[in-house]
Amino acid sequence: QVQLVESGGGSVRTGGSLRLSCVASGDTYSKNCMAWFRQAPGKEREGVAIIDSDGSTSVSVFVKGRFTISRDNGNNSLYLQMNSLKTEDTAMYYCAARTFVGGCYLLPRYFANWGQGTQVTVSS
Numbered sequence: 025q026v027q028l029v030e031s032g033g034g035s036v037r038t039g040g041s042l043r044l045s046c047v048a049s050g051d052t053y054s055k056n057c058m059a060w061f062r063q064a065p066g067k068e069r070e071g072v073a074i075i076d077s078d079g080s081t082s083v084s085v086f087v088k089g090r091f092t093i094s095r096d097n098g099n100n101s102l103y104l105q106m107n108s109l110k111t112e113d114t115a116m117y118y119c120a121a122r123t124f125v126g127g128c129y130l131l132p133r134y135f136a137n138w139g140q141g142t143q144v145t146v147s148s
Contacts, residue, residue, distance in 0.1 A: 026050050026121045026137040033117060033142030040109050040146070046102040046119030046139055053121075054097040057128035059135060060104045062115035062144075071130030072117070073104060082130060087113070109146045116141040 027049040036042055044060065059074040073083040073093035081093050092105040102119055120135035127134050 026053075026056070026123060028119045028121060028137060028139035030117065030119045030139040030142040033144045035145040035147065036109055038110055038146055038148050041105070041107045042109065042144060044104040044106065044117055044119075044142060044144075048100045048102065048119075048121055050100070052123065053100040055123075055125075057122040057134075058093075058095060058102045059120045059122075059130055060093060060102075061118045061120055061132060061135075062113075063118070063141075064115040067115075069118070069132050071132070074128060074130045075102070076128045084130070106144070109144075111146050111148055114144060114146050116143050 028046055030046045032044040055077050057076050060072040061069050062072050063069040075081045075093045075095050090108045094103045118141045119139040121137040122135050
């Protein structure tokens, strides 16, 4: 079991930026597939960005060109740099970890470990 703690959420105006952070417990972090998801009120949880143990990344088409995912294995940390924020980016953002080898897909059902979430609110 991996414990995940997110931080960095807040309220910003459209066009602004935020950087989310997630710190993971355990000594196998570098081998984990890590991802960011978000969930807005009344909507399903959706994938935002994913990074595999080899450093390969992928982001949702809704945030491509604006959001960047990265990781620091030395500090067991995951980051999401969010630029050019839009009102539709408003949601609770969750960090997730997959500890099994393979199956690194940006879908909630592939992840068993979740943080408590950090709220991002973007207003015009």
